Amino acid sequence: xxxxxxxxxxxxxxxxxxxxxxxxxxxxxxxxxxxxxxxxxxxxxxxxxxxxxxxxxxxxxxxxxxxxxxxxxxxxxxxxxxxxxxxxxxxxxxxxxxxxxxxxxxxxxxxxxxxxxxxxxxxx
Numbered sequence: 001x002x003x004x005x006x007x008x009x010x011x012x013x014x015x016x017x018x019x020x021x022x023x024x025x026x027x028x029x030x031x032x033x034x035x036x037x038x039x040x041x042x043x044x045x046x047x048x049x050x051x052x053x054x055x056x057x058x059x060x061x062x063x064x065x066x067x068x069x070x071x072x073x074x075x076x077x078x079x080x081x082x083x084x085x086x087x088x089x090x091x092x093x094x095x096x097x098x099x100x101x102x103x104x105x106x107x108x109x110x111x112x113x114x115x116x117x118x119x120x121x122x123x124x
Contacts, residue, residue, distance in 0.1 A: 001027050001113040005094045008118030011084055015122070019079040021094030021115055026052070026075065028098040033077040034106045035068065037090035037120075044093070046106025050077055057102040084122045091117040 007019040021033060032051045038044040048068040049057045056068050067080045077094060095111035 001025055001096065003094050003096060003113055003115035005092065005115035005118045008092060008120045010121045010123065012124050013085060013122055015084050016080070016082045017084065017120060019081065019092055019094075019118060019120075021077045021079075023075045023077075023096065027096060027113060030098060030100045031096055032099050032102050033068075033070070033094060033096045034102070034111065035066075035077075035079045036093045036095060036106070036108055037088075038093070038117075039087075039090040042090075044108040045090075046108070048079060049102035049106060051100065051102050053100075055102060057104055059104075081120070084120075086122050089120060089122050091119050093117045 002024040004022045011017050030052050034049045035047045036044045047059050047062050050068045065083045070077045094115045096113045097111045
């Protein structure tokens with residue numbers, strides 16, 4: 001399993017970005033993909049999750065602004081980020097592992113497969 005995250009960049013406050021997480025293959029028939037972010041000096045934070053069945057879940061910090069989706073034909077998961085704020089500045093990572101449901105809390109240490117991260121900078 002290899003993941004490649006892309007789509008980061010510099011965006012002004014209030015702007016939008018779409019991140020992509022392309023997988024070589026997913027780890028099993030049942031899996032979830034989670035987007036995390038890590039800002040300087042902070043712990044890695046789980047943001048949004050999508051399961052192999054298409055169920056999604058979002059952290060309160062991004063609910064209503066971020067959405068997660070997938071393109072099964074491309075083995076790719078997307079994170080659409082709208083109304084970006086300066087506090088959204090971070091390195092964004094995608095991760096996947098074998099599990100059936102997303103749940104509502106994600107702990108980075110429990111995920112085996114990671115992409116390399118893509119930097120999002122929100123600044124005027």
